[in-house]
């Protein structure tokens with residue numbers, strides 16, 4: 001590891017006179033949201049980069065201690081807001097692990113499809129905006145159009161296009177309609193066209209390649225030491241994907257339909273390529289999952305006393321009403337074990353984990369998020385040193401930092 | 409005495425003229441901090457395309473803009489930045505507060521989030537929603553254009569009268585002393601520990617607010 | 621499950637031997653394996669886990685404030701989540717802390733990932749990591765005086781969020 005973050009130099013040496021400091025952000029188009037970098041420059045070369053974060057710290061974890069396990073899903077949504085469904089799935093995956101619930105096959109498949117749709121939309125936005133920062137506007141429009149298609153799918157399934165809050169403990173808010181399956185099939189068919197359009201616009205585009213190749217190289221050892229996961233780590237040759245390594249949802253059954261995409265060079269271009277290829281792999285998963293969608297209920301059995309009964313039961317039968325109240329009343333609610341648990345899924349950005357401390361009531365005592373963006377942004381100083389100032393936006397774009405997840 | 413006007417000369421009220429020009433060339437400054445910012449991007453992207461309404465020239469430098477769209481929650485650390493950017497924008501300028509968070513704090517009633525930017529900077533238009541749909545933002549831009557056309561003046565006289573913040577009053581008591589529905593309804597029916605030490609308050613695990 | 625229990629016992633034996641700390645205990649819940657380490661030994665244990673057992677990735681550092689937890693005997697707990705990228709094994713290392721002595725050795729020299737994670741724990745709980753190169757607040761402004769994720773800090777804060785000057789239309 002040639003680069004040392006904490007190197008400090010004497011404030012008063014001669015060398016210092018030639019350096020100047022540039023403040024980058026917090027309101028800057030290439031930071032997308034709210035990041036701030038303090039760059040020390042020698043000419044145009046960056047000799048030191050100190051990120052300053054917290055411009056969007058809104059107390060998610062504190063809020064989580066005040067809401068119950070089902071309510072908190074609305075907040076979790078707002079964490080990685082370019083793929084909200086992935087967060088919901090992560091949260092309820094961990095809560096179900098805590099409670100020991102095994103969800104129904106149909107629910108597993110639907111969640112898998114949603115998670116992969118989220119991955120595609122995340123990568124689309126990331127590639128679009130990364131290209132936008134490097135001066136290419138058209139891929140952004142193409143990519144965003146595909147996001148709109150995915151918004152339509154999510155809206156059709158849940159009723160809200162952006163923050164669906166669709167998952168519940170032990171299932172989903174409600175089942176999908178058959179029309180949705182048709183829409184997903186349609187998407188699976190039309191997406192490769194758009195994907196190849198983006199491919200042709202960027203992959204061999206001279207300007208894009210020159211500005212990303214060899215920029216921000218993250219060696220494999222450093223990637224592991226810094227805790228990188230997801231596309232960032234895979235672009236550096238770390239062959240790790242929780243979908244294969246610790247299969248959750250339906251990934252265990254679908255494991256033969258997709259492959260883990262890796263690269264070895266670890267630069268911005270490799271990260272771009274990994275994301276591009278991952279979208280196609282996701283598409284394969286969606287295709288396999290939608291064709292094999294099992295029938296049956298989406299929620300686990302009401303007898304377990306962990307899910308709300310269907311609405312007609314609540315209105316028409318006394319048992320349904322009682323159970324509804326058992327879960328909703330403030331002095332009742334879910335029984336949880338006095339335990340702590342860490343669980344994680346492979347979100348589009350990397351390993352999104354939750355550490356939940358339960359104390360018997362229906363609210364988490366502590367719910368820590370393990371945010372991939374936070375860990376990835378800590379990598380930035382190591383990548384930035386030695387590059388030109390104009391490369392900063394390329395590196396930022398390739399790391400896919402989401403401020404709300406970064407700061408929570 | 410009849411005054412003949414040559415061709416191509418129009419007479420108009422100067423205010424009207426200025427309003428017409430200003431309303432149709434709003435340059436937004438996207439102050440996008442969170443999820444609403446992504447919807448703001450969607451408005452600029454292909455399906456919704458705000459260019460149809462003459463407000464697509466997003467400029468990230470406050471000195472070139474006259475409409476600030478605050479999209480997303482503003483937290484303690486960001487607020488001074490927001491105010492500074494607002495002060496840097498040239499007159500005449502307007503501000504749209506997009507989304508529940510910017511307008512009121514939204515779901516984030518926590519220690520770090522400012523409960524509505526209108527407590528600290530003037531706001532012309534609020535858009536509800538979490539996030540608002542793109543159509544709502546477009547409608548807001550249209551409404552703002554209408555507002556400029558109706559109330560604008562060449563010299564910005566309409567701003568001079570707005571010396572007071574037209575906002576909800578700032579809270580006088582520290583928020584921990586307030587019981588705000590529906591936040592603490594769980595403890596609202598219980599006694600506070602200061603009243604009665606012997607009671608089994610410990611059965612409630614929620615930290616009860618201290619009375620000062 | 622049984623196999624991993626045995627593996628856990630073995631791991632424990634080796635750890636006790638190598639670090640010379642008898643008081644390490646082991647527990648499992650679902651698929652999580654946890655060891656509880658006295659705070660004096662946390663650095664040696666982490667070092668041993670990294671160098672001897674191949675836990676080369678530090679996934680997460682967090683803390684828990686047990687102030688209102690039923691039957692809790694300690695105030696704080698610092699949690700390290702480790703991962704062996706070769707075998708995919710995960711291990712959670714916990715250590716308890718009590719006021720007034722909230723110091724722990726920093727794990728920065730083992731994993732660089734600890735840099736920001738420790739800063740966040742310091743920011744939110746006020747736990748000090750000795751030997752950390754740059755222990756400042758990371759998420760909250762420098763002027764913030766409290767540690768918000770402690771249980772005795774109210775959810776809505778103590779009014780810090782209202783403490784700014786307002787700009788009216790006429791003066792801007």
Ligand code: SF4
Nearest residue numbers: 443480507508509538
């Ligand atoms: S209003 Fe909703 S969508 Fe907008 S920033 Fe707030 S939480 Fe995000």
